[in-house]
Each structure stands twice: as structure tokens, then as C-alpha cells.
Amino acid sequence: MTAPAATAPLRDDRRVVLVVAILASFVVGLDTSVVNVALPAIRQDLGGGLVVQQWVVDAYLVTLGSLILVAGSLSDVFGRVRIVTWGLVVFGVASVVCAAAPTGAVLIVARALQGVGGALVTPSSLALIIAAYRGPARTKAIGTWTGWSSAAMILGPLVGGLIVDGLGWRWIFVLTALPIVVTVVLVSRISGDVHPEHRPRIDVVGAVLAVLGAGGVVLGLIEQERLGWGAPVVVTALVVGAGSLLAFVPWERHVTHAGRPPLVPLDLFRARNFSVGNAATLSIYGALGMVGFVVTLFVQEVWGFPAWLAGLATLPPTLLLLALSSTVGALAGRYGPRWFMAAGPAIAAVGALLMTGAGQDPRGYWWSVLPGLVLIGVGIATMVTPLTSAVLGSVPESEAGVGSAVNNALARIASLVVVALAGVVLAGEMSTAGFHRAALVMACLLLAGSLVSAVGIRNAPLRP
Structure with a gap:
């Protein structure tokens, strides 16, 4: 990518940029959080069992996780402001379709369309901050963005549960309308943007391989629960998905050697913190995806919590993230990200292990799930902002959009694969024993992320 103009006009609108970035992420986070508490109601209304519940989550994550790579390139080519606007419009239209969906299939397709909008919004919103802020101020701004964006995760489960x-459940998708309108109005007030001097071509083949790879693997993992591992659809999906993923890196190398811009600039991975941070992201966000999916289903389907109470019961991690992110971001900017990234997942792993004490009695929430979620929240708050700063602080500003997209894509793909595997871990249905197995999987993934961070991350200074 060619470096952007030296004037960096976004710095003149830093406050508006930060608010836009927060609201844009708020829209995506709100939708994600409200859907989890609505899954039992969707299952009761539209049928389809655990498979439909998984697809309602993963249809969104498939398009979000795979197209976010394309969106990162579009952000760097056409400008962060324009891509954020497009994403918000697509997300809003898809939300209306979700609200009106007459069948599970229509809802799943609309959720996939929401993922397209979310893919356009997510890397561009963070890249706006990267373009507008420098040094410790950038780390603090990322912490503020992380914390306030988490307000969506607070409002989502509680307000979504009350609405369900x-x-x-259909009314939960109406919740996104107001923040979308407000954000589009604010985006129009930003006076500048970051553009390269020349617009490179988009790597279409790389984008297709990414979509087929993520979608094929997830399709196979979810549908095997209904059809079995030997079903032609399952085998074909897994073969196509795995083959596409295996072909992705060689194709990106070919595109780079041919002098064309790749979907993912592999040179980014030469930066130690970028490659190690993304490796940690895979295991850590895989665990967090399992937390959001499994805990919400368990308290509703095994303990019989109503949706609003399930939302309230799963709030502790989000509250702690909101309370601690800015402080942790400032400390990580001063002392470096390494030990924050190592300690956070380890603390969260202890929380996951505590949840294995949950039994059939809902009163067990107070001595198993609640303390487990509190430790998970402390661990997430300790890790998220330093991880984001370490990854994005190691890439050039001109590639902040695609750098953010790679990290976000890996986080979403990790979550969607783990949710797709949830049927295997849960043995096809939510139960106490299945919940215990899921908690152990969470703990192992979190410990892996802690070890990778402790060994691999370096406290190199952020780019000035």
C-alpha cells in the first residue's frame, strides 16, 4: 500500500472520529449480544433445534470473519469513512429482514447479510482511531473504544432479554436502528479521510478462497450433527473448505510476487508482535466465543432462567471490561503489552475451571458461574486492549485497515469454528455434563493463549 498523505486530516476531527468508531462498533456488538439471549425463543418459534441456533450465530460470523479481510483492503483503498457508511447501511437493511424473517432459513440468510455489514464496519472503525491518534494517546483511545463499545454488550443481554x-425475539433486531441513524449523521461531519495515492486492485480470488474456506469448514462441522460425518454434503463442505484454506497462503504469495496487492499482505507477519498476537487471538477468542454461546444456553435451557435474567446473569465480564479497559490501556501503553496479554487469559482460564462446579441446581450460579464469569471478565479486561495495541502498533498506518481486519477476522473465525464444534462438545444437546466439557475446552484454549503471549510478545515501543 502507498503511504497516505502526510496531512492526515482525521487528526482534526479526533473527538468525532472516536465517537463514530465507538458507535459503529456499538451497532455490531449490540446485535451480537442480543442474539445469544434470543436463541431459545428463536428455536421455539422457528424450530430446527441446536443446528438452527448454531447457524443463527455462525451465518453472521462466517461472512463477518471471511469478508472482513476484503473490508480491510477496501478501507485502505476507498477510505475508512466511506466504508463505515456503506457497512452501516447494509447492516441496517439486514436487521429489518431479520426482524421480519418467516422461517429459520430466511433468518440465517439475513444474519449472513448482517455479517457483510459488520465486516465493512469493524476494521474501518478501529482504523479511524489509528489514523487520528498517535503514541500513548492512541493506546488510551483504543482503551476508551474497547470500553465504551462494550456498553453494547451490557445493554444487549439485559434489554434484549426484556424485549424477548x-x-x-423479532424486536431485538429493531434495537440497531437508532445507533445506525445517529452514526451515519456523525460520519458526515468528518472532514477528511486517509487515502492511498493510487488505488490498487482488490484480490478477488483471495476473497473467494477466504469465504469458501471459512464457510465450508463451518458448514461441515455444523451439518455433521444432523447428517453424520459420512454425508456427501458434509464431506464435500469439509474438503472444499480445507482445500480453500490450504490454497489461500500460496495464492497470496503468488499475488505478492506478481506485483499485485494481496488480500492479506504476508509481510505483516514478519512483525513478531503481529504474528504472535494473532496466534494468541485464535485461541483466546475461540474460548470467548464458547463462553458467549454455551453459558447463555445453559442458564436458560438447563436452569430455566428467563431471557432477561439470563442476560443479567451473564453481564459480569462486560461490566468489568467497561470499567477496566481504559486504565489497562494506559498501563499497557506505559509498560508494554506482554505480561498483560499473558496474565489476562490465565486469569480467565481459572474462571472457566470454576464453572465446572455448576450442577442442576440454579443456586449454584452464586458459587460456580458467577465467580467464573467475574474472573473471565477480569482476564478479558486485562488482555483485550494490550492485544489490540500490540497487533496494530506493529503495522504501518497505511495498512492499519487490513491489519485490523486480519486480527478481527481471526477472532471471528476462531469463534465461529468453536461454536460450530459446540455440537460435538455438547453431544448434540445442552446438558450439565456438556457444559462441564465446554468449560474445560475454554480453559485449555485460554491457557494456550497465555503461554503464546508470555513466550512470544515483546514490549517493543509503539510506532510514533
Whole structure:
């Protein structure tokens, strides 16, 4: 990518940029958090069992995780402001379709369309901050963005649960309308953007391989629960998905050697913190994806919590993330990200192990799930901002969009693969024993992320 103009006009609108970045992420986070508490109601209304519940989550994550790579390139080519605007419009239209979906299939397709909008919004919103801020101020801004974006995760489960219980699950998708309108208005007030001097071509083949790879693997993992491992659809999906993923890196190398811009600039991975941080992201966010999916289903389907109470019961991690992110971001900017990234997942792993004490009695929430979620929240808050700063602080500003996209894509893909595997871990249905197995999987993934960070991350100074 060619370096952007030296004037960096976004610095003149830093406050508006930060608010836009927060609201844009708020929209995506709100939708993600409300869907989890609505899954039992969706299953009761539209049928389909655990498979439909998984697809309602993963249809969104497949398009988000795979197209976010394309969106990162589009952000760097056409400008962060324009891509954020497009993403918000697509997300809003898809939300309306979700609200009106007459069948599980229509809802799943609409969720996939929401993922397209989310893919356009997510890397561009963070790249706006990267373009507008420098040094410790950037780390603090990322911490503020992380914390306030988490307000969506607070409002989502609680307000979403109340709406599901009072009005029905369809109304949860209406929640995104107001922040979308407000954000589009604010985006129009930003006076500048970051553009390269020359617009390179988009790597279409790389984008297709990414979509086929992520989608094929997830399709096979989820549908095997219904059809079996030997079903032609399952085998074909897994073969196509795995083959596409295996072909992705050689194709990106070919594109680079041919002098064309790749979907993922592999040179980014030469930066130690970028490659190690993304490796840690795979295991850590895989565990967090399991937390959001499994805990919400367990408290509703095994303990019989209503949706609003399930939302309230799963709030501790989000509250702690909101309370601690800015402080942790400032400390990581001063002392470096390494030990924050190592300690955070280890603390969260202890929390996951505590949840294996949950039994059939809902009163066990107070001595198993609640303390487990509190430790998970402390661990997430300790890790998230330093991880983001370490990864993005190691890439050039002109490639911040694609750098953010790679990290976000890996986080989403890790979550969607783990959710796709949830049926195997849970043996096809939520139960106490299945919940215990899922908690152990969470703990192992979190410990792996802690070890990778402790060994691999270096406290190199952020780029000035």
C-alpha cells in the first residue's frame, strides 16, 4: 500500500472520529449480544433445534470473519469513512429482514447479510482511531473504544432479554436502528479521510478462497450433527473448505510476487508482535466465543432462567471490561503489552475451571458461574486492549485497515469454528455434563493463549 498523505486530516476531527468508531462498533456488538439471549425463543418459534441456533450465530460470523479481510483492503483503498457508511447501511437493511424473517432459513440468510455489514464496519472503525491518534494517546483511545463499545454488550443481554420476554425475539433486531441513524449523521461531519495515492486492485480470488474456506469448514462441522460425518454434503463442505484454506497462503504469495496487492499482505507477519498476537487471538477468542454461546444456553435451557435474567446473569465480564479497559490501556501503553496479554487469559482460564462446579441446581450460579464469569471478565479486561495495541502498533498506518481486519477476522473465525464444534462438545444437546466439557475446552484454549503471549510478545515501543 502507498503511504497516505502526510496531512492526515482525521487528526482534526479526533473527538468525532472516536465517537463514530465507538458507535459503529456499538451497532455490531449490540446485535451480537442480543442474539445469544434470543436463541431459545428463536428455536421455539422457528424450530430446527441446536443446528438452527448454531447457524443463527455462525451465518453472521462466517461472512463477518471471511469478508472482513476484503473490508480491510477496501478501507485502505476507498477510505475508512466511506466504508463505515456503506457497512452501516447494509447492516441496517439486514436487521429489518431479520426482524421480519418467516422461517429459520430466511433468518440465517439475513444474519449472513448482517455479517457483510459488520465486516465493512469493524476494521474501518478501529482504523479511524489509528489514523487520528498517535503514541500513548492512541493506546488510551483504543482503551476508551474497547470500553465504551462494550456498553453494547451490557445493554444487549439485559434489554434484549426484556424485549424477548415482553415483545418477542423479532424486536431485538429493531434495537440497531437508532445507533445506525445517529452514526451515519456523525460520519458526515468528518472532514477528511486517509487515502492511498493510487488505488490498487482488490484480490478477488483471495476473497473467494477466504469465504469458501471459512464457510465450508463451518458448514461441515455444523451439518455433521444432523447428517453424520459420512454425508456427501458434509464431506464435500469439509474438503472444499480445507482445500480453500490450504490454497489461500500460496495464492497470496503468488499475488505478492506478481506485483499485485494481496488480500492479506504476508509481510505483516514478519512483525513478531503481529504474528504472535494473532496466534494468541485464535485461541483466546475461540474460548470467548464458547463462553458467549454455551453459558447463555445453559442458564436458560438447563436452569430455566428467563431471557432477561439470563442476560443479567451473564453481564459480569462486560461490566468489568467497561470499567477496566481504559486504565489497562494506559498501563499497557506505559509498560508494554506482554505480561498483560499473558496474565489476562490465565486469569480467565481459572474462571472457566470454576464453572465446572455448576450442577442442576440454579443456586449454584452464586458459587460456580458467577465467580467464573467475574474472573473471565477480569482476564478479558486485562488482555483485550494490550492485544489490540500490540497487533496494530506493529503495522504501518497505511495498512492499519487490513491489519485490523486480519486480527478481527481471526477472532471471528476462531469463534465461529468453536461454536460450530459446540455440537460435538455438547453431544448434540445442552446438558450439565456438556457444559462441564465446554468449560474445560475454554480453559485449555485460554491457557494456550497465555503461554503464546508470555513466550512470544515483546514490549517493543509503539510506532510514533
